[in-house]
Amino acid sequence: MKLDRPYRHGEVIEDDPVRGFRRIWFDIDDDYGVVKTEYYATNELLDKNAAERAENQKWGEFGKVASIPLNILYRDLLPAIRSGDDAFIQRWLQNSDNAKWRTRDKI
Numbered sequence: 001m002k003l004d005r006p007y008r009h010g011e012v013i014e015d016d017p018v019r020g021f022r023r024i025w026f027d028i029d030d031d032y033g034v035v036k037t038e039y040y041a042t043n044e045l046l047d048k049n050a051a052e053r054a055e056n057q058k059w060g061e062f063g064k065v066a067s068i069p070l071n072i073l074y075r076d077l078l079p080a081i082r083s084g085d086d087a088f089i090q091r092w093l094q095n096s097d098n099a100k101w102r103t104r105d106k107i
Contacts, residue, residue, distance in 0.1 A: 007033070019070055039071055052103040066093055068101045 007013060007025035013035060015022040020039055027033045049067050057063070068077070080088040092098055 009033075021071065037071075039069060042069060045069065046100055049101060049103050053105055057104065064103050066101045066103055072101070 009025065009027040011025050013023045013025050020042075022038050022040070024036045024038065025033055026036055045067055052064070052067075076092060077089060080086075080092070093102060
């Protein structure tokens with residue numbers, strides 16, 4: 001990430017509530033630093049997903065099956081989406097480790 005100016009230790013470089021993250025600068029020494037990306041609203045998203053699962057909505061065309069934070073979507077699912085690997089996406093959603101992102105119990 002190219003910085004447009006020097007930042008102070010702990011200064012927020014970018015805060016993007018739409019994408020759900022903020023970036024913070026931390027000094028390592030006089031010459032080097034690191035940018036830490038923090039993702040927020042995950043707990044609210046998990047609570048909302050649990051509430052939607054409890055509603056037991058009927059299936060219909062274009063039914064919502066999951067709410068996934070963008071950082072996880074980009075890391076885990078975007079390559080499969082781009083390649084059209086629907087089987088991988090279905091396996092990923094059905095994996096018990098990813099059940100917290102589902103808005104329905106059974107997919």
